[in-house]
Amino acid sequence: MTTQQLVEQIHKKQSFLCIGLDVDLNKIPKHLLEEEDPIFAFNKAIIDATHHLCVAYKPNTAFYEAYGIKGWEALEKTINYLNEEHPEIYTIADAKRGDIGNTSTMYAKAFFEDLGFDSVTIAPYMGKDSVEPFLAFKDKHTILLALTSNRGAFDFQTKHVDGVELYKQVLETSKSWENSENLMYVVGATKAEYLADIRKIIPKAFLLVPGVGAQGGNLQEVCKYGITDTVGLLINSSRGIIYASQDVNFASAAAQKAEELQKQMQAELTR
Amino acid sequence: MTTQQLVEQIHKKQSFLCIGLDVDLNKIPKHLLEEEDPIFAFNKAIIDATHHLCVAYKPNTAFYEAYGIKGWEALEKTINYLNEEHPEIYTIADAKRGDIGNTSTMYAKAFFEDLGFDSVTIAPYMGKDSVEPFLAFKDKHTILLALTSNRGAFDFQTKHVDGVELYKQVLETSKSWENSENLMYVVGATKAEYLADIRKIIPKAFLLVPGVGAQGGNLQEVCKYGITDTVGLLINSSRGIIYASQDVNFASAAAQKAEELQKQMQAELTR
Numbered sequence: 001m002t003t004q005q006l007v008e009q010i011h012k013k014q015s016f017l018c019i020g021l022d023v024d025l026n027k028i029p030k031h032l033l034e035e036e037d038p039i040f041a042f043n044k045a046i047i048d049a050t051h052h053l054c055v056a057y058k059p060n061t062a063f064y065e066a067y068g069i070k071g072w073e074a075l076e077k078t079i080n081y082l083n084e085e086h087p088e089i090y091t092i093a094d095a096k097r098g099d100i101g102n103t104s105t106m107y108a109k110a111f112f113e114d115l116g117f118d119s120v121t122i123a124p125y126m127g128k129d130s131v132e133p134f135l136a137f138k139d140k141h142t143i144l145l146a147l148t149s150n151r152g153a154f155d156f157q158t159k160h161v162d163g164v165e166l167y168k169q170v171l172e173t174s175k176s177w178e179n180s181e182n183l184m185y186v187v188g189a190t191k192a193e194y195l196a197d198i199r200k201i202i203p204k205a206f207l208l209v210p211g212v213g214a215q216g217g218n219l220q221e222v223c224k225y226g227i228t229d230t231v232g233l234l235i236n237s238s239r240g241i242i243y244a245s246q247d248v249n250f251a252s253a254a255a256q257k258a259e260e261l262q263k264q265m266q267a268e269l270t271r
Numbered sequence: 272m273t274t275q276q277l278v279e280q281i282h283k284k285q286s287f288l289c290i291g292l293d294v295d296l297n298k299i300p301k302h303l304l305e306e307e308d309p310i311f312a313f314n315k316a317i318i319d320a321t322h323h324l325c326v327a328y329k330p331n332t333a334f335y336e337a338y339g340i341k342g343w344e345a346l347e348k349t350i351n352y353l354n355e356e357h358p359e360i361y362t363i364a365d366a367k368r369g370d371i372g373n374t375s376t377m378y379a380k381a382f383f384e385d386l387g388f389d390s391v392t393i394a395p396y397m398g399k400d401s402v403e404p405f406l407a408f409k410d411k412h413t414i415l416l417a418l419t420s421n422r423g424a425f426d427f428q429t430k431h432v433d434g435v436e437l438y439k440q441v442l443e444t445s446k447s448w449e450n451s452e453n454l455m456y457v458v459g460a461t462k463a464e465y466l467a468d469i470r471k472i473i474p475k476a477f478l479l480v481p482g483v484g485a486q487g488g489n490l491q492e493v494c495k496y497g498i499t500d501t502v503g504l505l506i507n508s509s510r511g512i513i514y515a516s517q518d519v520n521f522a523s524a525a526a527q528k529a530e531e532l533q534k535q536m537q538a539e540l541t542r
Contacts, residue, residue, distance in 0.1 A: 063374070068385050072339070098367055124396065125419075126428075145397070148371065148397050149371070150372065151398070153397065155398030156396060156432070156441065161437065166432065170427065
């Protein structure tokens, strides 16, 4: 999907919500455990109930790998279901990969071609030749970790590198990489006050913003400092939506939580 | 496996060789493509021919994920084969993962418990709370990327952070994390001259050293600056060994290359 198509979807749905499909079998409604594939059954119900309220879904691959081959099968079924039933939905493999050149190419093929995701999250630590193999794919996005929502972000990301914080150095340096127009960046909602500075370095790039809700980030704060004339934001909520209820009505409870966020986003878009 | 057991194996085999199982279906002997599981058939032949010459195997997960569920099955079969037939072998999942707390725990369970690897490689960018969930596993090692063998290492890793290179900051900071005795570090063989400085910060920790052979790193240089009184080195070679030949005799050709390295290591151990 192109960036322009994503922006069109945001205006059409009046939403820049991304729903994180981080499925933990200990947290899903008990009755689903009797299904042949509980993870996919859960995802399908969530998608069916919420797809009109969001523009993107983001499975974190850790939650699928944790269940071995069954988990991997559930991930494949989920992305296939999205691509077949809802091709207008933007898909993010939250994989946080990063490796040297030829290995990065293997990962890029796995996520972009075989699984058919629109984008994948990547760690920047190994530099240019670990990221460019992903950027080479047309109409696919590489979402680089810049400033993450966790406390450990202060261990290295905010440290000064040659006088500038490391995450700013990552933003600045990555602009010079080949096909850098295919870059998006992860910036945690818990770091909203940093967004003004970030927008000075990357005024237009899309940001994937986790941390609204369960982790304490604030939607209005993120928009105040981060929104652009082409929106430029995908705000993710995972647990706050998908685990809104553990009853048989879990999907409609999730839809209700998603709609609350969508309404707030609509207000921001019409501001 | 404990560090002490690993050191015992190194002395017993007179080898600190790790063989990278980075299986690319375009590079393995053509006759194997007729097998039901060509990836596992290749790995099994390589393991059968080389296990007495090395102390560790390191599958890079990218190469398995690139083949979807079939790849994941081949990875499971490979680690099961190693754990059942050669429990004295140390195993490394070269996954370069890194995510926030609860997600890191999912990854740690996947690699340490479900798959049964002895260790996993981890990226440090997200800091302490992304790594400590891995360190919590007893008799398992977390191998942190410090200074990688690729050119992109110079983009961020060697930049000065508050006056000290980022990779040194990673080494220094990580020593304060809980269960830091379970840490090892990745240092590329192409950066051998940095090892003297690295040993000042982490005098005893084991280093996983890729980049000997195909990437141009030199075994003697690595040993000169990196070896400790308990060896402290695992030197990895992937392509140089496993793709030594594409004939039906590929496994014995691989064994020959592995033996060349083992002999060099024996010389270093008896120096």
